[in-house]
Amino acid sequence: MVGAATPAVLERTRVLVEPLLAAAVDRLVDELRLPARYHFGWVEADGSPSDAVAGKGLRPALAVLSAEAVGADASVALPGAVAVQLVHDFSLVHDDIIDGDEERRHRPTVWTAFGMDDAIIVGDALHNLAYQVLLEDPTPERVAATSRLARATTVMIAGQAADMAFDDLPAVDLPACLAMEADKTGALLGYSASVGAVLAGAPAGKVDALEAYGVELGLVFQAVDDVLGIWGDPVVTGKAAGNDLRERKKSMPVAVVLSAGGLAADELRALYDTEGDLSDEQVSLAADLIVEAGGRDGTVAEARAHLDAALAAVDGVGLEASAVDELAALARFVADRDF
Amino acid sequence: MVGAATPAVLERTRVLVEPLLAAAVDRLVDELRLPARYHFGWVEADGSPSDAVAGKGLRPALAVLSAEAVGADASVALPGAVAVQLVHDFSLVHDDIIDGDEERRHRPTVWTAFGMDDAIIVGDALHNLAYQVLLEDPTPERVAATSRLARATTVMIAGQAADMAFDDLPAVDLPACLAMEADKTGALLGYSASVGAVLAGAPAGKVDALEAYGVELGLVFQAVDDVLGIWGDPVVTGKAAGNDLRERKKSMPVAVVLSAGGLAADELRALYDTEGDLSDEQVSLAADLIVEAGGRDGTVAEARAHLDAALAAVDGVGLEASAVDELAALARFVADRDF
Numbered sequence: 124m125v126g127a128a129t130p131a132v133l134e135r136t137r138v139l140v141e142p143l144l145a146a147a148v149d150r151l152v153d154e155l156r157l158p159a160r161y162h163f164g165w166v167e168a169d170g171s172p173s174d175a176v177a178g179k180g181l182r183p184a185l186a187v188l189s190a191e192a193v194g195a196d197a198s199v200a201l202p203g204a205v206a207v208q209l210v211h212d213f214s215l216v217h218d219d220i221i222d223g224d225e226e227r228r229h230r231p232t233v234w235t236a237f238g239m240d241d242a243i244i245v246g247d248a249l250h251n252l253a254y255q256v257l258l259e260d261p262t263p264e265r266v267a268a269t270s271r272l273a274r275a276t277t278v279m280i281a282g283q284a285a286d287m288a289f290d291d292l293p294a295v296d297l298p299a300c301l302a303m304e305a306d307k308t309g310a311l312l313g314y315s316a317s318v319g320a321v322l323a324g325a326p327a328g329k330v331d332a333l334e335a336y337g338v339e340l341g342l343v344f345q346a347v348d349d350v351l352g353i354w355g356d357p358v359v360t361g362k363a364a365g366n367d368l369r370e371r372k373k374s375m376p377v378a379v380v381l382s383a384g385g386l387a388a389d390e391l392r393a394l395y396d397t398e399g400d401l402s403d404e405q406v407s408l409a410a411d412l413i414v415e416a417g418g419r420d421g422t423v424a425e426a427r428a429h430l431d432a433a434l435a436a437v438d439g440v441g442l443e444a445s446a447v448d449e450l451a452a453l454a455r456f457v458a459d460r461d462f
Numbered sequence: 463m464v465g466a467a468t469p470a471v472l473e474r475t476r477v478l479v480e481p482l483l484a485a486a487v488d489r490l491v492d493e494l495r496l497p498a499r500y501h502f503g504w505v506e507a508d509g510s511p512s513d514a515v516a517g518k519g520l521r522p523a524l525a526v527l528s529a530e531a532v533g534a535d536a537s538v539a540l541p542g543a544v545a546v547q548l549v550h551d552f553s554l555v556h557d558d559i560i561d562g563d564e565e566r567r568h569r570p571t572v573w574t575a576f577g578m579d580d581a582i583i584v585g586d587a588l589h590n591l592a593y594q595v596l597l598e599d600p601t602p603e604r605v606a607a608t609s610r611l612a613r614a615t616t617v618m619i620a621g622q623a624a625d626m627a628f629d630d631l632p633a634v635d636l637p638a639c640l641a642m643e644a645d646k647t648g649a650l651l652g653y654s655a656s657v658g659a660v661l662a663g664a665p666a667g668k669v670d671a672l673e674a675y676g677v678e679l680g681l682v683f684q685a686v687d688d689v690l691g692i693w694g695d696p697v698v699t700g701k702a703a704g705n706d707l708r709e710r711k712k713s714m715p716v717a718v719v720l721s722a723g724g725l726a727a728d729e730l731r732a733l734y735d736t737e738g739d740l741s742d743e744q745v746s747l748a749a750d751l752i753v754e755a756g757g758r759d760g761t762v763a764e765a766r767a768h769l770d771a772a773l774a775a776v777d778g779v780g781l782e783a784s785a786v787d788e789l790a791a792l793a794r795f796v797a798d799r800d801f
Binding site: 150151152154155213217220221239240241243244246247248250251252254255258259266269270272273274276277280281283284285287288 | 489490491493494552556559560578579580582583585586587589590591593594597598605608609611612613615616619620622623624626627
């Protein structure tokens with residue numbers, strides 16, 4: 124693994140959030156608790172202890188930093204941190220069904236391990252639990268935080284629907300791809316990066332700046348994810364090489380090439396215009412085509428541009444300097460990651 | 463059709479709620495709006511106008527009556543009425559996938575018409591929209607109404623999980639069946655029958671009485687539903703005769719027989735202990751067995767007992783007499799329906 128060192132805020136936040144998250148999940152009935160705990164990597168499918176690799180906990184870390192950025196204690200952010208993690212995980216459980224993904228973080232997905240019916244209802248339970256947990260916070264600001272969660276989640280779901288609709292379109296240009304990814308990934312990261320400030324009762328200007336940082340970070344995250352979805356090492360990504368191409372996803376590198384038009388776009392469109400999953404040979408051909416036509420470089424450039432925009436959003440708006448430094452380190456970590 | 467005349471409150475409420483519900487659904491992105499509008503029976507799958515039979519609108523009617531029962535105007539209840547309808551419909555869309563039901567109200571279910579992936583995400587969108595709509599209500603009481611919605615929905619999801627788990631149990635007794643059905647159906651009806659009073663800021667005693675009425679009504683509803691699931695006329699139920707037996711559901715008539723034990727219970731358990739769906743002959747045999755062993759009469763008796771409990775809950779607690787009369791008429795309508 125190369126790239127930036129893991130920012131300390133991730134571990135610092137995990138220690139605060141995971142016990143609360145575990146307590147929330149433990150409130151589910153037995154039938155839902157086991158698959159939910161399995162999804163979080165805390166147990167194996169038979170209930171035995173697991174040493175699975177957990178998620179990075181990016182969203183809770185953003186929530187905590189957004190409280191600290193407005194001078195509040197990390198504890199203020201915790202109900203928001205738990206809620207946003209629950210919403211994120213509900214979306215993962217359902218998206219894995221929709222995308223037919225059989226593995227996540229080197230383990231069978233919930234639908235693969237427990238069946239589709241259980242995965243549907245476990246996702247529903249996590250989604251609903253997010254609202255329940257957040258509304259139990261005693262602060263008056265929980266109301267604004269919950270309204271914002273509802274709006275961000277509606278946008279996230281719309282983004283997932285747009286991504287699904289891309290499968291039926293002959294081509295997708297870069298603006299359409301960025302708009303979809305801003306919805307699918309950016310909205311909830313924007314929420315994550317501002318909910319602590321909302322719960323702290325911070326003024327709208329600071330909340331908006333933090334949210335803008337999060338939306339931009341979402342596009343950084345997605346650009347890197349889309350590069351890894353084609354050229355990532357299966358050992359570290361936990362997905363087959365060229366997975367996104369095999370499934371003919373219209374991700375950012377593909378959209379860059381299709382947007383540019385010309386011969387490479389025609390060839391790529393022709394490859395995508397066949398029936399069924401692409402063969403290994405076709406995947407390899409498509410990957411080379413995209414590199415030559417500048418799709419990989421163009422996507423890396425998008426990641427850099429949105430990283431700059433994220434950093435600019437939290438600069439000069441009166442946020443606490445140490446938190447801004449940590450937000451910047453986190454954004455660079457997301458931009459540089461290779462897993 | 464026999465049974466009580468359709469209570470006027472259903473039509474009176476539909477006129478108030480349906481435009482708001484349609485406006486809420488219209489806020490969804492195109493990809494989600496069409497399958498959602500199809501589910502509500504407003505359009506066909508191709509977007510053309512539909513003359514589909516709509517749902518009865520029981521939950522919105524309860525919400526409106528609960529506001530009127532505490533002396534408030536029907537309008538106070540409307541955000542709650544819309545929210546509870548959205549949650550109910552999200553659960554129908556997902557439950558139809560889980561139960562493998564291909565028809566609802568004589569039309570293909572959403573997953574049948576649009577595919578499972580779309581049905582998952584449309585359900586998610588309706589679930590989330592419920593919170594978004596309710597939180598936009600300007601009254602301070604929206605916060606309590608939303609917290610209660612989160613709790614009721616968690617219980618509803620737990621009930622659905624319990625129902626799914628019943629499929630893997632050799633037998634289910636009556637108390638377990640009633641507990642599952644109180645969760646699966648009663649919790650959201652209890653919420654429906656009290657949310658108007660919550661939004662009106664009514665005292666806890668009246669809210670609790672109305673909620674208790676709704677939970678009991680849920681058991682009435684479910685008992686009748688379970689009788690119709692075995693002996694209902696397919697022309698009016700829109701489902702195949704004996705459907706619940708064919709799928710080996712452990713519904714209330716079955717649980718009554720299994721609880722009583724003896725020869726009939728052994729025979730029924732043996733029938734249920736075969737592989738795959740039951741044949742027409744086995745369905746007919748099981749239905750006769752349940753009648754002879756008192757499973758049908760026992761379930762009708764449960765419906766009557768919970769009807770009495772529902773009526774008793776709203777008696778003598780200082781609610782408006784005209785609303786109590788309408789609640790009673792609605793409960794009798796639910797108990798007497800044969801569709």
